[in-house]
Amino acid sequence: MIYPSGRAVWAAAAGAVPAFLVALALPSFWYLGLLWSCLLLAFLAVDAAAGRGRASLNASIDAPQQVGVGGEFGSKLAARHAGPRAAEARVGHDVRLAPVDGSGGALPTGGGGSLDLRFQALRRGVASFDRLWVRWRGPFGLVWNQVVLPVESKVAVLPDVSSARGEAITLLQHAALAEGHAQRRAGQGREFDALKDYQPGMGRRMIDWKRSARHGKLLAREFRIEENNNIVLAIDSGRLMCEPVDGVPKVDRAVTAALLSAFIALKGGDMVSLFGFDARPRVSSGAVRGPASFAMIQKRAAEIDYSSEETNFTLALTTLAARLDRRSLVIIFTDFVDSISAELMLRTVGRLTERHLVLFMMMKDTELEGLADLPPRSGEDVARAVVAGGLLRERQVVIGRLRLLGAHVIEADHNRLGPALVERYLQFKQEDLL
Template identity: 45%
Template sequence: MIYPSARSVVLTALGAPAALVIGVMMPQIWYVGLVWVVLLVMLTALDAISAKPPSSLKLELEAPPVTGVGAPFIATVHARFVRKDGSVSPRGAPRGVEIAAALGDRLDPSGSRRAFVPMVGGQAAFDMELTPNRRGPAEIASIWARWQGPLGLAWAQKHDQTQYEIAVTPDISPIYDEGVQLFLRDAAFGLIAQIERGEGNEFEALTEFQTGMDKRAIDWKQSARHLELLAKEYRTERNNHIVFALDAGRTMCEPIDGVPRIDRAITGALLTAYVALKAGDRASLFAFAGRPMLASPTVSGAKGFATIQRAAGAVDYGAEESNYTLALTSLSNQLHRRSLIVVFTDFADPTSAELMLRATGRMLQTHLVLFVIMRDAELADIAQGRPEDPADVSRAVAASALLRERAIVVARLRRMGAHVLEAPHDQIGTRLVDRYVTLKRRSLL
């Protein structure tokens, strides 16, 4: 496609007053006023002919086929002028090209999606930093490139419909970056490397009491019989069942720092599941919104992590309110032994929180329940910020009321016997692993 540039239009418009004056003052030679316009049209046509033709420009997009939600990546558009044999043709190439891209709704650019890129040897490259904001197929639909002729009076444009699709999956980079480190860190304290012996409930053997051991482990009868101080060693339990219950309702699908809460929760759940499977425990995934959405099989061993990962990728975004009663009751009916149930959720109104409390009370009779709640820094900033106008005061009052209601619900959960972890979204994974290890150390699983 070839069309006039802004420079050509402005220069043509500047000739209009001169043509008007000639037509009024010397009507017998009125046609002289059109010379400027005709000259510019001819120069524009000449400029378009002199420019590199659109057919000689080749556009290529380089981007990863798979990426994690919330993980920035670079998509590079390569533009080069080529001959018929495919070799680069720098002769007559413009000084630079303007490149733009059409992005799908699941991709957020960190900068502009259009830029002027200088050409070197007939080639140019435009790097775009993109961040996926939701799981699913993300698309870079089209790429445009345009360049001017030598006089700058005409644009030549190339449009390439790439339809490049990127699969956005749960972000598992923390598993590889932090999972192994957390695993090795806990191993240093004897919680994983010495899994057979440690703090547990199953009696393992008698050993000589040493300084630093728990005095409650002393077996006084056996010590009197053998005339030496003996203590009991216990076997740290393995094969515990960890269930990660993900609330995928409307509230959890709202973004926090640009990424939906449910995706933040999935990342934390996958990190903890990786450590739990490495520690010899079993894990499964359960998702719900208005009704139960997904229940993965229970897996064990490091090889089972792929099953958990695939199940997490299949968790869809819900638009309805979460039904805690139906979801937690269905989950309880599926469990036939005491389990640790990690519930990732958020509550926005007292009614839904009350239903959640009732359903939790029934689960606590059999299972150990841990609620994971993301701290809302934006809501806290609104409540504590200095108001500038009456609207800010109203927002601060509403935010304070929501924070107060959340604190009341958290306190009631703790009084009922449930464990609650409230942390910033970027610390959910590591804090949850720490809490899991603490519960394991205290033999509460």
């Protein structure tokens, strides 16, 4: 793209006044007033022809792969062009990022250079730098040569789990202490570990009669708690989950709790997979194991985007069930407002609980609870309280039906969602329900 610079506009304006005076004073020589315009057009043409286009430009953006919500990060913009003059560059970004000191600046002279920019991550998701504008002036400074280059640089904006991680690690340490004593007792867990001499107080069902007869003494089987359980974190990112709770969307709080539980599960030796859905499945990661895999889970969690579509539980949970080839703990982060909208979900959950252990994680609807408890100062307050109370009762009906189908349900405060999930996960492991 080529367009005149501010210098060309001022030069044209400066030549208009003398041209008007010449035409006014010497009407027969009016064409002399056009000399300045013709001369300016000639300089503009030379300036435009001297500039190089897209073929002379090479640019790139270097940014970190991931950053936490609210954090600042630096990115390096490097551009090289054939022109001898200094160039200006500006990078395009989406709404998840905000420039700290501007999104562009001047590149050094001599054909190009680098420019350091700083951005702040405002919202969770995969932020992208989608295009790059670079422009430079011709030899006379009358024309801008501008090139728009498509770039592909993505930054995964991840939720900050550091605040709740300390509390979860404390819970894990307490559970590990309790399990350490339990594992030394025969009969704990389901995975065979070793044979040991039978001690008074052990259950008779732990005695291995065949080996006892072979060795001539009572031997008991000792088991250890299984560590390679399959944990599936299914996050609903539909319309209801994108509503804010205390200024933060529900899906963001669900992702934070899911990452916290994934961190604990990977530390405990279990396998973790992530599944995101709204009207159809959106994100599906394979099962991974080991603390080193947590970074990959974080990156896939950033791909769970906000959606305005209604959640299709039938398609999502059926797809999820078809991908599971062994018994798993399926943790579903979702929300609903009435029994009618949850009817299809209930039908699908009944088939899922036949083989898997299903846990529903929901946040308390503080807004509805506040409306239901509102003092009746006017008729509108009474109407709001009645409607809110009805919706809360329907919500409890759906929760009761989920429990009748064999699913576990946790309805926690939005600030306690992650720790509540970790506590229930550790409880499942201690009770050998996985």
